[in-house]
Amino acid sequence: MRSQPPGPPASPGPYAPGPCPYELDDGAYILGALSPAERAEYERHLATCPPCRDAIAQLAVLPGLLGRLDPQTAQRSVTAPPTLLPRVLAAVRAQRAAARRRRLLTTVAGVVAAVALALVVGIGVKLALPAGPAPLTYRPMSVGDNTVRVDAEIGIQEQSSGTMVSVRCLYHDQSDHTWQILLIVYPREEEAESIGSWVATGGQPVEVSAITRYSPDQIDRIELQTRNHTTIAWWSP
Amino acid sequence: MTDDEDLIRALQAEHGDALFTHALRLCDGDRQRAEDLVQETLLRAWRHPEALDPERGSTRAWLFTTARRLAIDAWRRREARVGEVVTDSIPEPRPELSETDRAVEAWTIAEALDRLSPSHREVLIECFYRGRSVAEAAAVLGIPPGTVKSRTHYAVRALRLVLDEMGVTR
Incomplete structure (x- = not known):
């Protein structure tokens, strides 16, 4: 970004509007x-040239950073080692194969369950339901690489259909800015x-519960992300 | 399905060296951990191809940010484990800037430099990190001193813009 000259100087002086030679x-x-000689000359010039002074003020933070x-x-x-690409490709294949096996198992399990249910219903035996879900306890989520401070807690409850994920969060931001937040589950x-x-709006607590078909032990990580997939908080079992 | 593999190959061809250099910095020069980090970053890209949509910003920026985020997570996990060992002593008051914060700052600057064009990065490295004068940098790079000046003029502005985008300055 170029700094814009702020117009003609307030008082006439050596500075003349137009392209500055420095x-x-x-x-x-x-x-x-x-x-050293150029530096001294430039500093003498700075004393007379507001646009150059503004430019330096804009850039002064950089050397420290x-x-x-x-x-x-x-x-x-x-250069990346030549072994890296084959290694990543092997990992991709392994993950794809694991996902296929899991889908197959889920299908088989579904069929088995359907058959079992048909048998139970058929002979009129009442099955005792498993005990109700364990009480919900909230744990703090780790904070991501954020510019906005957020306090977030997560509660996990196993259910027969998957896992109930409950999140409570509060954004510490004084502005009226709002964010679109996504709750993302990363299964293994x-x-x-x-x-x-x-x-989400700064200063207003949010409580959300949602359910995923994965059981708690299948979950690798749960994240709160912004719409552009910046992680603002995460939790891992 | 080789589409996935094509994606990984294309990312590796275009960004592999830069990403590995970046990862090596994030892992403090440990090549094994840097390779792990690159792999994890590329797997993320494979799982979230939508994140690489060019309309959503630079692919390289996404890869670098993802790698940095993963490195910070790994670092915090290690730090937390180290912290757990000391149980019966009163924790020291935290120094104003922890080791992690310092490392994160350095990584962020490195990432900003990596996002610049090679010619911009080059003059910043010569003039700042190698401490060369305009005349010396001109001789090393084989360009006139006037070009070194104009490149640094644009390079510092490009850097400022990248740091703004990354939320470091505003």
Whole structure:
């Protein structure tokens, strides 16, 4: 982004509107790359040129930020090892195969259950239902790589049809800004699924419950994400 | 279905070296962990191809951010485990900036640099990290000093913009 000259100077002086001959020197100046003579000349110029002063003010934060990375790490550039691609492709194939096996098992289990139910109904025996779900306890979720602070808790309850996921969260943001939040379940070895979405506003607590067909031990990770899939909070059993 | 494999191959061909370099930084030079991190990042991309929709932003930026997020998670898990060992001593007051925060800051700057064009990154590395003057950088890069100046002028603006986008500055 180029800084815009703020119009003619308030008082007449050596600065004249129009392209400034020193305009391109600001980068080298803040990086400390001007020679001592050029540096002194540029600083004399700064005293008379408001647009250049504004530009420097905009950029002044950069040297400090750049300095947080050590020079050795900054200069490192390597090529990926040739073994990496075959390894990733093998992992993709393994995950796909595992997902296929799981789908097949689910189908078989469904058929078995249907047959069993037919038998039970047929002979009129009443099956004792398993005890009700364990009480819901909330645990804190880990916070993602956020700019907005969020407190989130999660409760997990196994159910006959899958897992009930309950989330309570509060966004600490004073503005009226709203976010679209997605509740994403990552099962082990299968594709992630979104089981809910809502709109969150800073300072207003949200409580949401949703159900996923996966059992708790099949779940690898549960995340709250923004619409562009930035993780704002996560939990892993 | 080889579509998936084509996706991985294409990502690796276009971003593999940059992603591995990035991962190596995130893993403090540990090549084994860097390979694990690249694999996990590419698997995420494979599971969420919608995230790579060019209309939603740069693919490289998504890969870098995902790798950084995974590295931070792994780091926090390690840190939490280390913390669990010390149970009978009063925890030290946390220093203002933890080791993790410092590392995350450095990674973020590295990622911002990686998002710049090679010619912009190059002048920043010569002039800032190698401490070269405009004249020295011009000699090393084989371009006129005036070009070094104009490139640094645009490079610092591009960097500022990337850091704004990443939420570091605003």
